Amino acid sequence: MSDEIKGKVIRLDELVEYQDGTVASRMVIKQKHGNITIFSFDEDEGLSEHTAPYDALVTILDGECEIWLEGKTFEMKTGDSIIFPANAPHALSAITKFKMSLTMIKE
Secondary structure (H helix, E strand, C coil): CCHHHCCCCCCHHHCCCCCCCCEEEEEEEEECCEEEEEEEECCCCEEEEECCCCCEEEEEEEEEEEEEECCEEEEEECCCEEEECCCCCEEEEEEEEEEEEEEEECC
């Protein structure tokens, strides 16, 4: 975890800036049993289909994206959240620039 933000009021959407043509990230908490990472995606950027061995909670902090989860498509916007079940194929793509929080809890 970043010591500079411990014990302070923060805005998750301000922890990582947008960067042209790429995806940026900042790990906020990293522990043995899980982590929280903030991502920013430039327009038209995304993550190709993949799986993760643990459940994951995604919350959109800014902007809009499209998420594919187990063959279903979801248009997500600021304030929306979705839980990816462990080992479920998923992918995402920016509709506009967007930021998200990813919380992964390990068993």
